[in-house]
Amino acid sequence: MSDDFNMTMRKFLKQVGVTSQKAIEDAMRAAGPEATAGKRFAVKAVISIEELGLEHQVTGEIAGDG
DSSP states (O other): OOHHHHHHHHHHHHHHHHHHHHHHHHHHHHHOHHHHTTOEEEEEEEEEEGGGTEEEEEEEEEEOOO
């Protein structure tokens, strides 16, 4: 793949990672420790490119703080 493709791909994935982490941290903080401590939360990320017919899902689990 081209350098331009690689550069834009990395920039997008970095943005996804940074903004997603902040959103998850904010949601955990807003819920409070009584709602998150010792719990595990199912998480799903979806990346789609409509023009290419792509829908990629990644699922996992995040442990609550505490």
